[in-house]
Amino acid sequence: MALSEFEALPGSLLAARRSRTPLLVGICFVVLVVVGLVVFKALTGPSWTLNGHQVPASVVDTQAGPAHCGWGSATFLTLGWPLGTHAQSSAQSRQYIRDPNGVIPTTGLRSRFGLNAELPPDARPTGYQDGNTKLYLAPSDEGNVVYLVNGTSIERWPRSDPMTLCS
Secondary structure (H helix, E strand, O other): OOHHHHHHOOOOHHHHHHHHHHHHHHHHHHHHHHHHHHHHHHHOOOOOEEOOEEOOOOOEEEEEOOHHHOOOOOEEEEEEOOOOOOOOOHHHEEEEEEOOOOOOOOOOEOOOOEOOOOOOOOOEEEEEEEOOEEEEEOHHHOOOEEEEEEOOEEEEEEEEOOOOOOO
16 A cells, blocks of 8 residues: 555554644644733833723833843833824833943932832822833922832832934
8 A cells, every 4th residue: 555545544653643734833823922912012011091991102112222232121102192192202201210230320310220119299190001000290390200109019110301212
């Protein structure tokens, strides 16, 4: 019996293996796509929402600092400004920086990063949040810092003006 005749026999082991191959390839493809989406999401930063609805990155965006400049431990928050603006350029944006390791040059920072900060009495939630982290502004220092609050943890992120860029 030739191999091709054997393969054609119903119930043969080789025929069963070949009929499962497309299914296994399909399953592997779906798994790779899902893993890729999870990794992409982890690398592109948090999903900010306003009243439970996701907002585009042109309104609120958080990105890790560029590793090639040695700023990988820092986080950049960019807000369309005035708050809620779909920024089309840096002129319509404000940049704030979380830098717990002090890797970012302080030139242009309007304040210092505060890991265990206190909210000023006039601080109010903006409605923007990423998971349990909420964005607060205080009119008394709105042009200088924003506050990120997660439960009892409060951080003060200084504004960078002009924006900090890596060359």
